[in-house]
Amino acid sequence: MPLSTLYRPFSTKPHTNHKNQKEAEGDKRRQRDCRREYRDEQACVLDAAISHVVRLGWSEEAMICGAKDVGLSPSIVGSFARKEAALVEYFMDLCLQKLADKIESGLDLPDLILSQRISKIVRTRLEMQIPYISKWHQALSIQAQPVNISTSLKQRAILVDEIWDAAGDQSMDINWYVKRTVLGGIYSATEVYMLTDHSPGSFLSMNPLIFA
């Protein structure tokens, strides 16, 4: 699926990117089938590179290995404008897409009260980062670089909006901004906490989310 469709404008309307099962399957097939189009090839390289992240970090080396895996010359890595940032941003998009799919396929949200719903969604999203937790500080530092920060803030804003949407937020006034700002803070704080949470069972204790 073209990732650009994930960048929808802020809205409190019902989700527009939720597709039915059949369409979603078609999208996945299209992603696997590397066609001769630049955007697709780029996605293939990034997709393959993610499996090397644990070993090599969010780096050009991981992307070089990814390109080798999909049978392309690693030279293609040079055509990514912001190299490692492209990899991190691709991963963020991928996680957002997975989160949307999970919410759609049912997290039993309606049975919970609002704060529990939000807590559950945030947790689901952050758990996707656990396999990469040893390298996640690197991803955060890449996202914080001046050239990348605008994209990463945008991605976070979309994520937070997605979470509020899924939690059933209907606000149309100043609350809209307040809610998103507050959740953005909580999300980022929890994310940073994860980096140093070495307790048994690790991050699953979810201390900062006690408001649930």
Place this chain on the structure above:
Amino acid sequence: MAIRTRARILTNRLQSMFLSSSFLHDHATSFGYKEVGEEEKSKLVGNVFSSVAPNYDLMNDLMSVGLHRLWKDRLVSKLAPFPGMKHLDVAGGTGDIAFRVLESINGVKRRALQDGLEDNSEDETRVFVCDINPAMLSVGKKHAIERGLGEAQSLVWVEGDAEALTFDDDSMDGYTIAFGIRNVTHIERALAEAYRVLKRGGRFLCLELSHVEVPVFKQIYDLYSFSIIPAIGEFVAGDRDSYQYLVESIRRFPSQEKFAQMIADARFQKVEYENLIGGVVAIHSGVKL
């Protein structure tokens, strides 16, 4: 100095209709502002480079005020070389690009080893320097010895024509041509050859003196090119005509947009270009998929 950057992604090929074959043919048979036969052009270009070879580096430094080094650095940083790369530098007789590619790979290699990348690929790195002119190649070989790369396995010198490369299909990861494609008789053939030898995912990069469109700067640049460069050529290299050809051939070279379209027509994807110093030079790039 302000470096103006502009990149255009050409997504459709509809514009190719505007590129009439008469334009290409017209360009193909120009030697500076003179119209010459195709065979004559390659002979004349050959004479120019045999004549300028001894003073080539000095003249480059003088004419570009040393900036050509930065332009070449920029080209190689855009290429992003990696260990194990097979790279072809066409019209790179003096080895300027090849040495930079090797340096960059050695840098990457060090970093990769630190990260524990299992790497037996470093021995497989090959940079091929291809030039049609033996006089230019000998300048490059001399430089290689000065840099301690005289015996380097990774550096291969090849005398050959950009329009008829002697390399196999799908054998190269990267292709660069710096200040060379202007002198090729049939640009389309050179581009087709570049496409042929590259692997899937391989990149084409071209550094070339291009067209300045910034109003006042354009006049200054024209004055500099037509009055000062031939004069420098005469004083330093004792060869006014070769440098007169140089500035004329720059003016005859297709504009950034047209050349980008030609690259797209050669089936390259993600064709973009970047202007440096308002278009005095432009770096065009494309990916083979």
